[in-house]
Amino acid sequence: MHQLTKELLLRPSGQGLIEFTHQVTEVIHEAGIQQGLCTLFVRHTSASLIIQENADPSVRDDLEAFLNRLVPENDPIYTHTDEGPDDMPAHIKGVLTATTLSVPIVAGRLVLGTWQGIYLWEHRHHRSARKVVVHAIGQ
Numbered sequence: 001m002h003q004l005t006k007e008l009l010l011r012p013s014g015q016g017l018i019e020f021t022h023q024v025t026e027v028i029h030e031a032g033i034q035q036g037l038c039t040l041f042v043r044h045t046s047a048s049l050i051i052q053e054n055a056d057p058s059v060r061d062d063l064e065a066f067l068n069r070l071v072p073e074n075d076p077i078y079t080h081t082d083e084g085p086d087d088m089p090a091h092i093k094g095v096l097t098a099t100t101l102s103v104p105i106v107a108g109r110l111v112l113g114t115w116q117g118i119y120l121w122e123h124r125h126h127r128s129a130r131k132v133v134v135h136a137i138g139q
Contacts (some may be wrong), residue, residue, distance in 0.1 A: 004031035008021040010130045012122035015086075017052065017060040020132070021117045024103075025110060027134045034108045035137010040101045043131040044125050046090030048097035054117030067093055090123035095122060105138055 006027050012018050028038060042049050053059045072090045078088040101118065104111040112118075120130055 001137065001139060002031060002033055003135065004033075004035075005133065006030075006032050008132045008134060010120050010132060011091075012047075012120065012128070012130060014065055014125050015122055017019040017119040017121050019051070019117045019119050020053055021054070021110070021112070024118055024134055028105055028108065028110060028136055033067060033080055033105050033136050033138040036105045036136060038103045038105055038110060039135045039137075040103075040118065041133045041135075042099050042120065043133060045094055045099075046087065047127070047130050048099060048121045048123070049101045049132070050119050050121055051101060051103070051112065051116050052119055053115045055115045060119075067096070071096070086123070086125050093121075093123040096097045105136065 003028065008023050008027075010020055012016055024038065025044065026038065040049055052063065071092045073085040073089050075089075080088045080091070103118070120132060122130065
């Protein structure tokens with residue numbers, strides 16, 4: 001049984017989906033695992049992880065527009081407002097999505113669909129860096 005844990009540093013320029021499938025694939029190759037499981041965890045409460053279509057950017061735009069409509073900024077019900085109008089909505093968006101993902105590894109590759117990619121979903125307008133832990137385990 002082999003395993004490798006690595007922390008990736010992603011630098012989003014603002015709200016939106018940032019694909020980082022390639023970086024995760026590099027960790028799998030470095031680990032030398034042919035069959036196993038890759039687990040990802042974002043170490044923040046105002047960002048999330050998703051697997052989504054990586055072919056048509058309008059899918060990502062529509063997802064962002066939908067979530068912004070579902071969880072608007074400047075809602076008067078929010079009491080946590082010290083860090084700006086995007087902070088509490090970012091926490092809610094993080095709860096509605098996911099902070100962890102698991103992807104099988106078969107034949108040394110992530111088992112993703114043809115049009116699937118791994119994304120960090122940044123929910124804040126201004127962030128300098130996000131940390132994602134990648135853990136691969138298997139044979």
